Amino acid sequence: MPAATSKNSTPSSASSTPKQGQVDTDKLLELVYTLQFAWFVGNVLTLFGFIASTLTFLRILPSLYKLDYLLTLLGVLISFGILVFQLVQKNGLRFGILIKDDNTHYILLGGFLLFLRPYVWLTLVPFAIFSTFHVLAYVNGYILPIVGLDKSNISSTITNFVSQNNAKSIEAASGIELVTYVWLLLRMITFRKRSLSPVLVYTVFLKKRYEVSAFTRGYVKVVADAGDKIVNDVNHPVLRDVWAKVRNVFGIVDQYKLVNDYTQEGQKTK
Template sequence: MSSRPTKNQGPPPTVPTRDKSLVQRFMAVAKTLQFAWFTGHAVVLISSILYLFKMSECYYRLVYLGVIESFGIIIYQQFFTRNEPLQTQDAAATKASVKSRIAGLLKSEDVLYLVLAIFWLATPRFSLSLIPFFAFAVFHVLIYVEKVIFPKVFLLSSKDSSKILSFIDRFVVQYNDLCMHWVGTAELLIFILVLFRAILCFQRSWIMLVVYAVFIKLRYENSKYMKAAFAQWRVRMDGIISHPSVPPYVKRAYNAVKMSLVHLSEFRLSGTPQATKKQN
């Protein structure tokens, strides 16, 4: 799952937290960049739910504006607030630093999802594309409410004494990894639908197919959840194709496609994998 801001951009408190009113505590939290990140995910969550009931173009576009805002904040913090200067006396070191940042951008799932959100915003509506962003928003909103809103605004800090905090903590721990597996499966399903749309020549469908294929390739290279989704689909398809009733020419075509995908997986768009990289 996408990371969240770790820097609190608001001013440090000048008086003890408990001496402030509820409004003062909320305003102190609302002044942080972290709260702006949370607001973006809240917009995604609320707009997605409203879109489910009303199917309004406005809510659909609003979801992606929220995604762009929240993921944009993460990328700004990760790649544009470093103190490390690019200009050094050593030209080789400067070049290496630039290459390192570019490689980091290619491997960052936050950058990947930001680019995808901009693409979905600029293309005809495709409702199923909202699923991964809705899933991310649910967990990011819950985590922020648990870690920031309740402790800093409502002064609830103990999971043992607060049933709400205890419930949120158990929900996130129990379903976070499972949700990421669902997201990987949903993204593969979306790719299949995008492929069929391209075959049927929907508006801008071939552009969608190319862009989303690159997205899936980069996700496969850097996400253990996407790799698990591919493996799960492969096992199921192998079982279906191996059935005696499946014609031999279908089996040959399936094996040819499978081997092509295996060879394609050996070519990396995002460079050499990092041994210590935490996959999301």
């Protein structure tokens, strides 16, 4: 999952701790004027927009669904934009590194969704998952120490929750992305408004995710194995022929790598 300094890191805690309940205003002001705080604000905005968008999805203030959707994606562009900016600062404007980075994939997806505006709630869920853990990590590493709560039960609870569920959340997001793709396909074949372009964008996005994410490849394998089992159990020649053609198409697509040849990863580590 992307984070403030790298995709596997979490914010470090403040150096000294004030008395519990007291706010170190100097450190708070110093914190506010950092790029990392802007990243935190972007994640908070993503979460706020997602919660509001969920309420509109549940028919609470439904007239605001467009605004809430755009607000969520604005937070996405801020948070992931800062991560990409930091990546460029560290490595320079190197296309090969940028295109393989998770943060690049997600800011491109967020940008396309903001431009295309399909207003599909599911497209926001993975971003909300990421932002939840980013906000928790930042609060635990930066905000709580400023108010003297870095050694409190609150901090311990957050630490345990993040450490126990961080990897699970990334895996869950990968699964939700595949479910989202299926939903976008259903919208397209039922001729919903603004349905074709999001499918094309998400197809490219998932192709890139498949090449860099073991979680995504794992879910695709589960789906493929389930399809094989269903076809074998039904044992109908037409169904077998259709399924064989589908698998053949995916096999051909897989031969062309957009950002990463995942088949070489094992050999590089030997």
